[in-house]
Amino acid sequence: MSDATEDPKHDALSEPLRRAIGERYLTYALSTIMDRALPDARDGMKPVHRRILFAMRELKLTATGGFRKSAKISGDVMGNYHPHGDAAIYDAMARLAQDFNVRYPLVDGQGNFGNIDGDNPAASRYTEARLTAAAEALMEGLSENAVDFRPNYDGTLEEPAVLPAAFPNLLANGSSGIAVGMATNIPPHNIDDLVGACLHLIKAPDAQDDTLLQYVPGPDFPTGGVIVEPKDSIAQAYRTGRGSFRLRARWEIEDLGRGQWQVVVTEIPYQVQKSKLIERIADLIQTKKIPILADVRDESAEDVRLVLEPRSRNVDPEVLMSTLFRNSDLEIRFSLNMNVLIDGRTPKVCSLKEVLRAFLDHRREVLIRRSQHRLDKIDHRLEVLAGLLIAFLNLDRVIDIIRYDDDPKAALMAEDWARPHARAMSERDYVSPLPVAGPGGLTEVQAEAILNMRLRSLRRLEEMELTAERDRLTEERAGLLELLGQEEIQWKRIAEELREVRKNFGARAPGGARRTVFAEAAEVAEVPIEAMIEREPVTVVCSKMGWIRAMKGHLADGSALKFKDGDEGRFLIQAETTDKLILFGANGRFYTLPVVQLPGGRGMGEPVRLMVDLPNESEIVALFIHRPGEKLLVASSAGDGFLVAGDDVLAQTRAGKQALNVRAPAVARVCVPVHGDHVACVGQNRKVLVFPLEELPEMGRGKGVRLQKYKDGGLADATTFTLADGLSWHDPAGRTRTETDLTDWLGKRAGSGRMAPRGFPRDNRFT
The missing domain is CATH 3.30.1360.40 (Gyrase A; domain 2)
Known part of the structure; x- marks a missing residue:
């Protein structure tokens, strides 16, 4: 035994990982695109839907027949054609039965198949289903060689590669799917509109997309609604295969x-x-x-x-x-992406004309195949009829052969039937039938038909019926040959079939009228929320722990208010429901709170951190009413600060807007409205510095400039005031004191300052 046979690794193949992964992923991508996500442009079906309908047809679940359990249907589909989960198959079948999802349902469901509220269908063991007339129209011609069949997944059965599709189902019912690197989303349309466009395309194959819009003005959704998309935008969407539609309730x-x-x-x-x-x-x-x-x-x-x-x-x-x-x-934008498989193989984003052209070309191929199939059937039957008529004309000889010959089939084929037989001529003149295969002989098919003929068929009446059938089939055969030979007659027949579809499913049929209408979107000026709010006085109460509420009316003081254990009041603001509150956190961010959205005064309110994304470790530095045009002084505990416009700190989201940049261990410490011409700062070392307001820059965001210099500690508080009016603060007894002579504390920005005046609060706060 050789070494190659002994070593199991000898048969292993080696290839670069990049190539191996690339080839396998490409195989997966192609499988997803062709067999799962994208519909076929000819019948508008994905494989799972095509297999469901075909399996129901094999179960003989016709539109006028009885229902069968959905579990039986999904089981047959899974076992015979679609080797995937039964839940996925049942979900796909249930969607085909939902009249709020599919414009022309292909499955007639009995039981709970879900509703427009979003409730799921009942389990498959509880529901029953059968085909609808629309589904039967899609499969009409399957038994007449109208389309190709291919082996199923295990090769034991055959399934259609595409359905004959009597109407353009791709546009009628729409489709959606996500493949690898591409997706499709096609809205449903009205069959009456689509048939009109197809008939026009048959008359004028070179018609423009804009001309087809006279017949297909837009989608027709099962749930109705109003399309308010401009006509130019709709035309562009259908011309390119990509776009969107504004749909309103x-x-x-x-x-x-x-x-x-x-x-x-x-x-x-x-x-x-x-x-x-x-x-x-x-x-x-x-x-x-x-x-x-x-x-x-x-x-x-x-x-x-x-x-x-x-x-x-x-x-x-x-x-x-x-x-x-x-x-x-109540208003959505439905996107259009007509990415479909052309001829079942090539993905392509198609225009409206290209999709309808693919359908019509498919219908012509189906017509030719069905006509050829019928022609073959007629030729076979005419061959049989010719043999049967020979048997009637030479009945005695045929009986003799069948009674006495050891091999009657061979004898019938070898007999020269062109020579008249005496007994046959005694009753009637011999009339030559249709030509047979040999010189006077019978074909195998004719001989077999004669041998299988029943004795009761030997009546004179039966012979007359055979002659009439022969004449009728001969006439039909001539019509089929003319149809197959002339393209103009083929398109005429297709147009007749489409008119029959319009009669059965169009605007005059039950449920066929257009449901979605068109209108122009009335441009209504956007009214700000403040203008919608009824102005009422309220008192905003915010506790030290950050619980906020809005009390009706203006409260003089908050002494009677109740708070949670361990909590106490901090902010009491008289406001109106049309106001906006500005919250400044220790992280340097501003947050906006509309007063009208604050919880009512019953109870203790709600945590403000549920309304804005203020971190738990960041305290509330300031809470005040936004005044348009107002400027704010912000400063950090490190002594850095600047001026910022109040209008610039309004935030539109919960995340707020960053203004003062701080770096730990420093935190935002001060946020006060600007009034006056000077700034007063006090540090934790109780030193006070007063300098002109004009020395502070106005910024949108940043660290700021140095307000006051410290050897140790940091900024305790800052305020703005008018120098001529003096600097005021509250003494420990609660009285207001004003210092008008501030010569000792006046200096340049970033100075150290001097010790605070006598009577300055011990907490180093101006307010």
């Missing part, structure tokens, strides 16, 4: 009498779950982001009915709905 004003009204939403955008939509609107009401909306109610039964109740009858309905469109899924 359909709504109406319902008069309640006495000047009261409410908005009723009757159709919501496609693929928006109603339950999540209501949750979103309820959240907008709770957080007071849309103050003019008071309540939302779901009064839906089989139809959609969402009731939106305004806070006041003086609210403009257009403004209310425009605000909701911007802040909720």
Whole structure:
């Protein structure tokens, strides 16, 4: 035995890892693109959907027949054609039955197949299904060699590579999928519109995409809605195969009498779950982001009915709905990406014309194949009829051969039937039938048919029926030959078939009318939230631990307020519901809190850290009302600071806006409004420095400049004031003291300063 046979490693192949991974990933990518994610442009199907419909056809689940358990269907699909999980197969089948997801359902479901709220279908053992008339139209011709068949995954059965597709299902029902490096997203359309475009394309093969838009103005979603996309944008999307559509809910004003009204939403955008939509609107009401909306109610039964109740009858309905469109899924943007498989192999982003052209070319191929199949069947039948007619004309001789010959089949084929037989001529003149295979002989097919003929067929009436059938088939055969020979007749037949589809599924058929309408988006000026809020006086209370609330009215003092154990009041601000609060943290960031969104005065309020992303280790340095045009003085414990515009620190997000850059162990220490012409600083060493305000720069963000110099410690407090009015502070007894002669403390910025005046607070604070 050789060494190569003894060594098991001798047969191992060696190749670079990069090439091995690349080849295998490419194989996976191609499999995902062709067999899972992208639909075929000809029938609009992915393999799983095609296999589901074919398996249901094999189970004889016709549109007029009985239902079968969904578990049986998904089991047959998995066992015979689609070797994947039964849950994935059932989910795909359930979607084909959902009339809120599929414009023309291909599966007729019985039981709970989910709903528009987003609830999942019941388990497959509880539901039943059968095909719909639309699904049968897609498979019409499968038994007539209309398409190619290929072996299934284990080679024991055959499945169609594509369906004959009597209508352009790709556009009628749409499709979506994500492959490797590419994706597709095609909205559903109306069959009546698509048939009109196909008929025009048959008449004018060189028609432009813009011309086809006269027949297909846009998508037709199962859930209706209103498309407010400009026509130019829609035309560009269909021309390039990429774009998007703005889709809004359909709504109406319902008069309640006495000047009261409410908005009723009757159709919501496609693929928006109603339950999540209501949750979103309820959240907008709770957080007071849309103050003019008071309540939302779901009064839906089989139809959609969402009731939106305004806070006041003086609210403009257009403004209310425009605000909701911007802040909720009552308006969505549905993207178009017509990335499909051309001829089942090549991925390509197609225009509207290219997709319809692919469908029509497929229908022509199906017509030719079905016609050729029918022609072959007719030729076979005519061959049999010729033999049967010979048998009738020479009946006695045929009976003699069958009774006495050892091999009647061979004898029938060898007999010269062109020579008239005496007994046959005694009753009627001999009329030569259709030509047979040999000189006067029968073919094997004819001989076999004669031997299989029943005795009851030997009636005179049967012979007449055979002659009539022969004449009828001969005429049909001539028509098929003419059809196969002339392209013009082929397109005429395809047009007739499309008109029949329009009759069965078009606008005049049940459920075939267009559901999605078109409108121009009324441009409503965006109203700021402040203008929507009813102005009311409130008192904002924030504790030392950061619990905040808004009490109705203006409170004189907070002595009667209650706080949690170990907590106490810190900020008491008289404000209005239209105001915005500015919170400055020890991390140097500014946060914005609309007063209208603060929790009510019942209880202890809520932690402010749930409303903004203020770190737990960062204390609240200042909390005040935003005044437009106001400037602020900010400073760190290291003694660095600058001026910043109050309008520049307004934050739009929870994360806030960074202004003062601090580095540990330093923290932000001061944030006060600027009033006056001088700045007063006091350090932890109780030294006070006064310098002109003009020496401080105004910045948007940074570390700032040195306010006061310290040998040890840092900045304790800072304020601004008018030098002529003097510097004021509260003494330990609570009295206000003012020092007007500040000559000893006046100096240049970044100086050390001098000890504080007599009576200055021990906590080194000006306020």
